Amino acid sequence: MKRDELLDLNDAIQHPGRKIAVDISTELPDEADLDLAKPLEGWIEAVSTGNLLLIEGEFKTRCVLECPRCGAPIEQDVDFTMDEQFPITGTPAMYGTGEFAKIEPDEPYELFHENSLIVENLVREGLIINLPVQPLCEHGWEEPCPEAEARQVAAKEEKRGLLADHLEALLRKEQADGS
Numbered sequence: 001m002k003r004d005e006l007l008d009l010n011d012a013i014q015h016p017g018r019k020i021a022v023d024i025s026t027e028l029p030d031e032a033d034l035d036l037a038k039p040l041e042g043w044i045e046a047v048s049t050g051n052l053l054l055i056e057g058e059f060k061t062r063c064v065l066e067c068p069r070c071g072a073p074i075e076q077d078v079d080f081t082m083d084e085q086f087p088i089t090g091t092p093a094m095y096g097t098g099e100f101a102k103i104e105p106d107e108p109y110e111l112f113h114e115n116s117l118i119v120e121n122l123v124r125e126g127l128i129i130n131l132p133v134q135p136l137c138e139h140g141w142e143e144p145c146p147e148a149e150a151r152q153v154a155a156k157e158e159k160r161g162l163l164a165d166h167l168e169a170l171l172r173k174e175q176a177d178g179s
Contacts, residue, residue, distance in 0.1 A: 006116040009046050009053065013101050013115050014093040016050040024059070028124055035064040037075050040123055044082075050092060053103055057082040059123060067137040070147035074137055080130035084122070086112075 012020045025041045028034055042059030060079040067074055087106070091099040103112050111121050139145035 005118060005120050006113055007044070007046075007119050008116045009048075009103070010115040012046050012048045013053060013088060013103065016048045016092055019045055019047045021045040024057075024119060024123060026120055026123065028120060028127075030120070031124055034124070034127065037062040037064050040127060042123070044117075044119070044122075046117070048088060048092070048101075050101075051088055053086045053088055055082065055084040055086070055117070055122070057123070057126070059126065061127065063127075063131065065132065065135040068134050069141070070137055070139070070145045070151065072137045072147055074135050076132060076135050078127065078130060078132070080126055082122070082126045 007020070007022060009020060012018050021043060023041075023043050025039050027036055027039045038061050040059055040061040042057055044055060044057040046053060046055045048054070058079075058081050060077065062075055062077050065074050065076055066072070087104045088101050089104045090101040092101040093099065103115055105112050109121065109125065111118055111125075137145065137147070139147075
């Protein structure tokens, strides 16, 4: 099976010590929950020890996030490194035993198809893990945020309006029942 998003790591798996290095650039088109202002760019390097597949990488992008306080969009740079290990079973083919080594990932989310890495799934996982938990707009938590205050005022007015509507309906009902 040949797919563009797969990185064939079989050569490294069958020949422990051999490195595979590639540059990556993706916009993660299948990911609706992430809004990238710039493509996710970086590199991946994979090497097998015979028992483990070691994958390292460095990536950077610019994401559009939401301020948890006021809901304003915030563009923020996100840089992260990856250092992953995946178990390998079997004997590598280079030893001439007629056997074949393969990756046995224990991930709940599919990262491999046979001995090929699904690159976008791995970098997506790394990006999501490394997103800031509470990216704040320029006002931060210390100073008053006009947008957050305006949202709070609008929410209070909406609640008051709903309460007034309910009270008015109750009064009309009571007047109708009383006459």
